[in-house]
Amino acid sequence: KALYGLKQAPRAWYNMLSSFLLSQDFSKGSVDPTLFIRRNGNDLLLVQIYVDDIIFAASNLKLCDLFANLMCSKFKMSMMGKISFFLGLQISQNPRGIFINQYKYALESLKKYDFESCDPVDTPMVEKSKLDEDKEGIAVDQSHYRAVGLRPCVQQNSNVLRQ
Incomplete structure (x- = not known):
């Protein structure tokens, strides 16, 4: 058993979470071992893990609700709602589609290199x-x-x- 903060804790957490998801009929992505996929007829549920953050999406909203309930019943977790920021990416969704940008990252880069006063061109x-x-x-x-x-x-x- 690994304690939070120890070097082996992230690996132990991933192994436990991975084993649980595989036991729930998920398959592991062939390219990305932190991507888990579950097909349910024509529907698809995608689960992406990044250390202790989990994002998920499905072709059917009911699958998202079922997954959230499954995870909450097994692990102590909080639902953050619709994703708006993840790993430095700002994410927004509207009827036209899903949009991803790094506006905040660009502003931080300008500040880091002292280019805040420069005029955009x-x-x-x-x-x-x-x-x-x-x-x-x-x-x-x-x-x-x-x-x-x-x-x-x-x-x-x-x-x-x-x-």
Whole structure:
């Protein structure tokens, strides 16, 4: 048994949660072992785990309610309602679709590098840059992607500035 705060606690929690979900007819994602999938006829329930945060979505609202009740009966947890912020991403949903942005991250980056007083300008790279497919498959610096990977406009600008 692992105690909260110990080095082995996250692994022990994941193993316990994973075993529970697998016992409830979930299958583990083949690419991402923290993604659990349960098919119920034509309906689909997706559960994504990140340390001790769990987000889930389903093609049928009733499946979401059943999953929430299942988890609350097994674990002490609180329901945070509709997702609006997760892992640095702001998430909103309306009738037109689901929208994800990193507005808050961009503002924090401006503040971190003391660019708050700068005036915004259009990025000419969007219109003028010609991008070619890299057929050689040169390795990419993943740490840079993790920092700005979800903001292609920020990534492109920072790549040019790094040269």
